[in-house]
Amino acid sequence: MNRIKLNHLKITIDTEDGLFGTDISFKEGFNIIRARNTKGKSSTINSILYVLGLEEVLGGRNAKTMKPVLKDKLSFKGREVAIIGSKVQLEISNHRGEIITLTRWIKSQNKDEKLIRVHYGPKLSREGNFSFKDFYVHMKGAAIGNAGFHTFLSSYLEWELPEVPTFEGGDRILYLQTITPLYFIEQIKGWSSFYSPISGSFGIRDLSKRAFEFLLNMDVTKNAKEREELKVIKALLSNKWSALKREVEELAVSISAAIPNLPANPITLDNLSLTVYNDDKVLVSIFDRIFQLEGSIKEKENYGVVAISEVASQYEEKVKEQELLVLQLQNEINYIRQDLLLQRNNQISMGENLKKLELDLKRNQEAEKLYKLGSDIDSSFSKGICPTCSQAVADSLLPAETSIQPLDLSENITYIKEQINTLKFGIKQSHTVIQNKQSNLAVIIEHLDNARRELRLYKSELNSNPRLPTKKELDELVRLKILINKLYDASSTFEKIETRFKVIVSEWKDYLTRQEALPKDYFSELDKKKLTYFEKEFLSLLDNFNFSSINTNEITLSYDKYTPIVSGFDIKFDSSASDNIRLIWSYVITIYKASQNFSGNHPGLMVFDEPGQQQMAVKSQKELFRVLSQTKGQSIVGTSLEPEEIKEMTENYNLNIIDLGEEYIIKPLTQ
Amino acid sequence: MDLPLDEIEEINFNRKKIPISPELRPIYRISQIILVMELSSTMKTASLLKLQLFNWGLQNEERYERLFKLKETKDFPIIRFDPFLNRALNYGVAMQVFSFNVKTGKFSLTEKGELLAQKILKGDVFSKEKVFLKTIKKSLSDKYILQLFKERYPS
Numbered sequence: 001m002n003r004i005k006l007n008h009l010k011i012t013i014d015t016e017d018g019l020f021g022t023d024i025s026f027k028e029g030f031n032i033i034r035a036r037n038t039k040g041k042s043s044t045i046n047s048i049l050y051v052l053g054l055e056e057v058l059g060g061r062n063a064k065t066m067k068p069v070l071k072d073k074l075s076f077k078g079r080e081v082a083i084i085g086s087k088v089q090l091e092i093s094n095h096r097g098e099i100i101t102l103t104r105w106i107k108s109q110n111k112d113e114k115l116i117r118v119h120y121g122p123k124l125s126r127e128g129n130f131s132f133k134d135f136y137v138h139m140k141g142a143a144i145g146n147a148g149f150h151t152f153l154s155s156y157l158e159w160e161l162p163e164v165p166t167f168e169g170g171d172r173i174l175y176l177q178t179i180t181p182l183y184f185i186e187q188i189k190g191w192s193s194f195y196s197p198i199s200g201s202f203g204i205r206d207l208s209k210r211a212f213e214f215l216l217n218m219d220v221t222k223n224a225k226e227r228e229e230l231k232v233i234k235a236l237l238s239n240k241w242s243a244l245k246r247e248v249e250e251l252a253v254s255i256s257a258a259i260p261n262l263p264a265n266p267i268t269l270d271n272l273s274l275t276v277y278n279d280d281k282v283l284v285s286i287f288d289r290i291f292q293l294e295g296s297i298k299e300k301e302n303y304g305v306v307a308i309s310e311v312a313s314q315y316e317e318k319v320k321e322q323e324l325l326v327l328q329l330q331n332e333i334n335y336i337r338q339d340l341l342l343q344r345n346n347q348i349s350m351g352e353n354l355k356k357l358e359l360d361l362k363r364n365q366e367a368e369k370l371y372k373l374g375s376d377i378d379s380s381f382s383k384g385i386c387p388t389c390s391q392a393v394a395d396s397l398l399p400a401e402t403s404i405q406p407l408d409l410s411e412n413i414t415y416i417k418e419q420i421n422t423l424k425f426g427i428k429q430s431h432t433v434i435q436n437k438q439s440n441l442a443v444i445i446e447h448l449d450n451a452r453r454e455l456r457l458y459k460s461e462l463n464s465n466p467r468l469p470t471k472k473e474l475d476e477l478v479r480l481k482i483l484i485n486k487l488y489d490a491s492s493t494f495e496k497i498e499t500r501f502k503v504i505v506s507e508w509k510d511y512l513t514r515q516e517a518l519p520k521d522y523f524s525e526l527d528k529k530k531l532t533y534f535e536k537e538f539l540s541l542l543d544n545f546n547f548s549s550i551n552t553n554e555i556t557l558s559y560d561k562y563t564p565i566v567s568g569f570d571i572k573f574d575s576s577a578s579d580n581i582r583l584i585w586s587y588v589i590t591i592y593k594a595s596q597n598f599s600g601n602h603p604g605l606m607v608f609d610e611p612g613q614q615q616m617a618v619k620s621q622k623e624l625f626r627v628l629s630q631t632k633g634q635s636i637v638g639t640s641l642e643p644e645e646i647k648e649m650t651e652n653y654n655l656n657i658i659d660l661g662e663e664y665i666i667k668p669l670t671q
Numbered sequence: 672m673d674l675p676l677d678e679i680e681e682i683n684f685n686r687k688k689i690p691i692s693p694e695l696r697p698i699y700r701i702s703q704i705i706l707v708m709e710l711s712s713t714m715k716t717a718s719l720l721k722l723q724l725f726n727w728g729l730q731n732e733e734r735y736e737r738l739f740k741l742k743e744t745k746d747f748p749i750i751r752f753d754p755f756l757n758r759a760l761n762y763g764v765a766m767q768v769f770s771f772n773v774k775t776g777k778f779s780l781t782e783k784g785e786l787l788a789q790k791i792l793k794g795d796v797f798s799k800e801k802v803f804l805k806t807i808k809k810s811l812s813d814k815y816i817l818q819l820f821k822e823r824y825p826s
Contacts, residue, residue: 363693366796370698373790377783378766387765397695397755397762406691415690 001095002604002633003157008091008124011047014084019669020074027656030629037640040665042187043067045609045638051088051104053116053137053149056177057186059199061138062113063106071107074666083107091124094156114138116149150176159601162221164210166203175202179211182591187609194563194587212562215591217600219524226518233511240504247497255490272501274494286491293484300477315458322455329448336441347430354423361416368409531557534594541586545620549579578616585624592633604633611637622649629653700759702791703729708780709788710804715780718813720820726756735803747823
């Protein structure tokens with residue numbers, strides 16, 4: 001498929017002496033532009049680059065790349081003529097047969113040199129009003145913006161320019177200019193290397209390789225890009241997945257769910273699930289658990305919960321009962337406490353009495369002893385006889401008038417002892433009584449506390465909203481609701497996570513599909529075929545062109561640089577000057593052929609300005625003309641051969657010879 | 672309570688002997704006086720005031736302390752002049768264990784009394800009283816007691 005065909009080139013120069021210029025019609029296939037040296041042949045050919053906005057191949061931008069003859073002054077009949085204005089026009093058609101005419105001014109009062117006007121029609125071939133649109137080159141966005149001429153041109157040529165890596169690290173579109181050196185060999189720099197460097201820093205890495213790959217439509221460019229992209233996608237997906245994993249785990253921890261053991265790679269997981277423990281400590285899915293809890297809550301709300309209003313009368317009855325009970329118990333306690341106090345006092349006084357009695361006993365016993373002691377000295381008292389009157393007298397210091405008959409001392413002692421025994425018994429009894437009363441008191445106090453607690457509970461419930469469920473039921477309901485709300489939150493979070501999970505899985509699948517589609521090696525099978533074909537064709541053309549410096553058997557194509565190498569080394573461009581030219585012929589033509597053979601992106605146009613450099617053998621040039629004439633694409637060769645030589649060399653060949661004569665090509669235009 | 676008074680033909684009353692405090696027994700009180708004279712009196716002679724004071728003091732152990740600190744506090748206690756003491760002294764004089772000096776108005780221990788005193792000191796009686804009297808010794812003389820008494824109750 002030949003994407004472009006040049007139909008008509010017209011250079012118009014406005015001078016003080018009227019209009020000058022030239023008008024060239026190209027044909028399909030092989031075209032030879034023949035002119036004498038230094039008569040403006042290269043200027044004319046290079047104007048093609050200018051009108052296409054590709055003049056950077058010439059080592060600059062805009063009109064300064066054009067020769068003075070096209071913008072300052074021209075020689076005519078031995079004198080100089082000043083140029084007022086000039087423009088180049090080119091009528092081209094594409095593979096779809098759409099014809100457009102491009103106009104770019106070289107020198108103009110009112111037209112910017114960056115402007116390229118596109119007329120939608122064969123403006124140079126026939127008269128007519130064609131609509132037009134202005135585009136720009138060498139401005140930011142020229143290649144990608146809407147007003148960019150190259151954006152327009154690449155869509156016109158159906159070129160999808162790839163994004164290629166730059167030195168700065170990002171990607172940039174492969175500019176149209178950068179492809180040009182592989183099909184347009186201009187006279188000055190074009191013959192010095194396979195890919196003559198172009199001016200303007202595009203910052204694109206391995207520019208010549210990318211251009212080569214583009215023309216052959218090789219997979220590597222997009223594969224390399226794809227690899228880069230996949231690497232980024234994988235990192236992104238892994239990140240997303242591990243973030244998701246962490247979220248699931250945190251969620252699981254927050255609701256005491258089973259912590260899922262998630263794989264490093266989501267694709268191996270059919271679906272994500274979150275399981276929690278139910279009441280029986282069995283793991284169930286969170287949704288089942290919620291369903292079950294909802295059931296429990298509904299049940300409780302509808303039937304299970306006993307409302308206070310239903311039990312109010314019962315509670316009031318209970319309150320009364322309870323109040324009575326509390327009162328009774330209170331009374332009982334008061335009574336027991338009083339009793340206890342009395343008992344204790346009684347016990348204390350008994351104890352004091354006992355002490356007194358014991359002292360009394362002791363003293364009585366002492367008195368008894370004293371009597372025995374005294375009887376040795378005076379027997380009167382021990383016998384109850386008065387020491388003065390020797391009459392019977394009571395054993396007492398009490399006056400006789402009191403008529404009190406005291407007990408005998410021994411009887412007195414017995415009496416006291418009995419008293420003591422009685423008291424001791426009394427104390428013991430009292431002790432037991434106190435103990436019993438105390439334990440009784442403790443029991444009743446406990447009863448009272450319970451009764452009071454129940455009374456409080458009943459009262460507080462009666463005070464509450466009568467429609468409310470009882471406190472106990474309410475507690476349980478609240479617990480369940482808190483739990484279910486927590487689970488609702490968790491499940492909605494989980495659903496979001498699940499959605500994201502599905503997205504990640506599908507993205508991961510996409511990633512794997514793309515990864516699968518990538519060739520294992522750097523070159524795809526098709527790329528390898530193309531390169532093999534290229535090498536074969538290239539070497540066969542070299543043979544055809546009588547390349548002789550090196551045995552072509554030793555030449556291979558470097559898969560690294562896409563240039564020919566000899567035993568691993570670049571072919572030196574100083575071996576034989578004419579052989580270098582042959583290398584370039586072969587190289588440029590093989591690119592076209594390879595592209596043609598494998599549906600590449602070659603524009604289908606080859607331009608060689610002065611291929612007969614370095615005293616090229618006529619035989620070789622003739623062979624070039626033959627090859628070009630048999631090539632389907634359009635080729636334009638600029639040459640300064642004599643018309644007879646051309647005729648001789650191109651005998652029987654199908655070609656279009658444009659002989660521009662012996663004089664300057666730029667000459668007065670005949671209206 | 673309803674008594675079957677109609678059926679009762681006669682009522683007999685028998686006087687019952689009643690128990691009395693040992694301090695009301697003559698020999699107990701006489702022995703106490705003997706100990707005061709023997710252990711805490713110069714020349715085994717004591718005035719009635721002194722005997723009344725000690726008689727009060729020996730009633731219970733809390734009063735011991737008051738007597739111990741009498742010289743410090745100079746606080747003559749309100750004592751009960753016990754008639755039973757006087758009666759005991761009478762009995763003692765009759766028994767000839769005490770002698771009463773009409774001139775001085777003081778009671779002294781006789782030989783017979785001294786004999787009884789020795790027996791009481793050896794006997795297993797009045798153990799706490801003996802310790803108290805042996806501790807306070809003869810520090811409170813009749814003269815000092817009288818002087819203190821007069822200061823407390825002038826007129």
